[in-house]
Amino acid sequence: MSIIGLHPRHQKTENALGRRFQTYSINQGLNLSPVDEQEAFIQRQQHLLLKEVWNDWPEHRLYSALVGEPRRILDSGFGNADWAVEAARRDPTVRIEGVDIVPHLAPDDRPSNLQLRIADLNEIMPFEDNSFDFVHSRFLAPGLNWFRWPGYLSEMRRVLRIGGWIQIIEWEFIFRSANDRSDKLTALEEWSSEYQGGLTNCGYPDGKKGSSIAQMCGSWMRTAGFEQLQTSVKEVPTCGWSTGILHHIAPAAWVPTDIVPDPRLKRIGERNLVIMRDLIDSVAVFSVMGREQAVSDRFLRIKEQAKEELAQLDVQPYIRLYACWGRKDGPIEEFKPEDNKGGTFAEESSFACLFPKYRELYLKQSWPLVTKALEKRGIACTLDLVEGRMEVKTTRKTFDPSAILDARDLIKLLARSVPVQQAIKILDDQTACDVIKIRSLVRNKERFVKRRQRILGPNGTTLKALELLTGTYILVQGNTVSVMGGYKGLKEVRRVVEDCMDNIHPIYHVKELMIKRELAKDPNLKNENWERFLPHFKRRTLSKRRTPFKVTDKSKKPYTPFPPPQEKSKVDLQIESGEYFLAKQAKERAKQQERVEKQKKKQQEREQERAQAFVPPRESQANKRGSTDDPGEQKSKKKKTKEGVSADDD
CATH class of the missing domain: 3.30.1370.10 (K Homology domain, type 1)
Structure with missing residues (x-):
């Protein structure tokens, strides 16, 4: 059976850095992994490794028991199609379709119920809505743009039928030590840093890629609309150390106390050592070095040291493997x-x-x-x-x-x-509701009233804008804000109200919501990550540190061994001035007199400032003497003066 959508440009390859790559993917920044026989071997080893790691799955070890028995399956990013071929041969009545950008690793002897298709996963999927019961996706992080992931998951939800499941499996390329000896894994840390930096600079079309998107999958799937989300994390050893057990993710302070040899764990580690050594050799080379044929000595040294660190039995290195599931509910x-x-x-x-x-x-x-x-x-x-x-x-x-x-x-x-x-x-x-208690968020009552008024805005305009943008009903009453609407709108309004009480004006959120609404209208950007389009307002806080007193007398004073005299207290000053011995009414009269004098002084200063505007400017003496003369007369006078001076000289 032929591959749908296969074009001659997809078959072109080029040799770089001792490996074979797809020319189309390299030019477009898509799949940066090799497409040779060695890559097919490593993908087959990864397929076998996953079946050993998740031994709690059904007997076929292809997907979780949550999925049930799907009748139509989509394998997104099929690679060498080991998973799709095994699933198709397991049940010939199941219809399976695979989609990927690379056709070179696909086998020739495929089952009749398996149909492969060439398509770019960074674009809209060429499938109709509600077409599949199950979507299988694994190890796509190096091939998908970081900003494409939310849109990709939305596309997967679109092609799923109601009640269908999606399963995503990804590596987290951060190497750790089970006995807290990460200081022995410095080369692996450098390699991970170089790999992440290379993916960041070669994204498609203009964004970055990410090597560790596993932690974000749950949040992105929830944003895409998936329900009943579940996540499983396995810590997979990178060599054959067998002290301990393969376990789910544990707290940071977890230390194995019972040392139990586990032959299954040792077998998994030995297989994973082969996989990780090849990944270190191949997966980061093109993203870091590009088409340069001469690999730098530094990167070669990091690779060799990293491969040696993978096999340190005393350090017990491991890498985390994430699996996420989500269901499409109607x-x-x-x-x-x-x-x-x-x-x-x-x-x-x-x-x-x-x-x-x-x-x-x-x-x-x-x-x-x-x-x-x-x-x-x-x-x-x-x-x-x-x-x-x-x-x-x-x-x-x-x-x-x-x-x-x-x-x-x-x-x-x-x-x-x-x-x-x-x-x-x-x-x-x-419809749901949320009653937000706002009085306890601000202590000062005047400040609370002022910030509560910001939610309403002038003539209620801000409140009306929030209702239109979030699709909710909002009522500000006393010490609470009552909101009715959809769950997404309730979440947005609560964020706006709490930020307003924290002295962040609602107009910033109104601008952000308006931008999101316009982006949602664009079909090309509807399912993308909008973080790059949203404004980021910096919060400016005034310093509350007391300003020091200005020292006017900076002259050097003679040294004295005695401490400076003690400053007089308020009571001492009152005794010196006699105010201390005055009666209460006399003190009040004195204060009143002092306030009146200050007011008079200020009044005089203000009157002087107003009077400055009515003072005419001073004129020069030359202008005063010659202001009444005609210009012609002034010239004749100057001429006569010169003639008189010359006659005197004669």
Whole structure:
């Protein structure tokens, strides 16, 4: 079966640094790994290694038991297609499709239920929506742009069917020591640093790549919309040391106490030693050195030392292997009485809430609407005007377990002055609420009132902008901010409100949200990481350090062995001036007189400043003498003066 999308430009190769690379990938900055037989051998060893590491998976060891039994599978980045071929031969009724940019490592004898396709993973996937039950992806970090990962995961979610799973496996290229002897792994640290630096400078199209994206996968998958996220981390030895067990990630201070020889661990380490030595030789060479045929002596020395450090049995080096899973869930369907197979509740659940006195009349008038809305959910409600209390509780007609929680949120919003027409919307499954307590975030009351006003803005413009940009309803009342809307909008509003109370003006977040909304309209940027487009405002804080007193007299004083005289206290100064012996009323009169004198002095200074504007400028004496003469007369006078001087000389 032929490979779909194969073009002659994908088959061209070039030799560099003793290995063979795909010319198209090198020119576009895509796959920087070799495409020769040695690379195919290493990928086969990695495939066997993963089957040994995750021994808690089903018998086939191809994917986790979470995935179930998918009928249509996508292998994203198939490489030498070992995983896809084994999955296809395991069950001939399963349809598998593989996609990658490199066709050179694909085997010729492929099962009939396996179809390979050539495509760039940095672009939109050539598959229809809701096409696959399971997506398998591993070791794509060197081939995907760092800013492409969120968009790539969104594409994988798009092609998945509702209920489908994605499985991602990646190395974290940071080498550690199990017995805290990382000082013996200096060459491996230098190699990792060089590798990361090389990937950063050769990204596609203009961004960087990352060697350790494993820690970010969970966050990116959550942003892409995956649910039921799970992560498994294995610490895989890089040589055959067998003291301890292969375990999940442990705290930093973990030290193995029971030394148990493990032949399986030793076998895994020996296999991983072969893999890591080849990766050190090949994976970082092109990203670091480029097309230069002469590899620097320093990098060669680092590589050789790093390969030696991998095999130090006394140091017990290991590397972490991350696996992440996520599920695509569909829209939340309405819960109906027939969906409750367990029948009525065994016990009654109730919630109560107090309300302020000024809400009594409004609640009394609007309570029939509340009762009618809750009756549809089988929830009973009571309004106690004597105690100022609202209560909701389940009945034998209640069929939805979450209905009592929605009713609790309803009375909580009504107590916070939310209109009843708006508060009833909380009974919708797609709507949530959040009551943000802001009074405890600012101690000073005046400062609190000022910052709370910033949320509203002039004539409520800032509040309206936040509601439009986040798709929520916001009500600022007293010491709380009540928010209703989707979960994403609630998260954004809480961040804006808390930052506003921390003296960060909401206008900065409004600008950021406006930029995000415009980026979401662009289909090419909709699923990309927007960090590079968002503004980064620096917070300027004024120094609260006291300014030192200015010393005007800096003359050198004669030395004296005696300490300086003690400064006089406030009481001593009052005794000297006689103020100490005055009565209370006399002291107040003296202070009042002092304030009046200061006011008079300031008033005089201000009057002098105003009078300066009315003082005419001084004119020069020459202008005063010649201001009344005509210019012609002045010339004749000068001429006569010169003639008189010459006559005197004669």
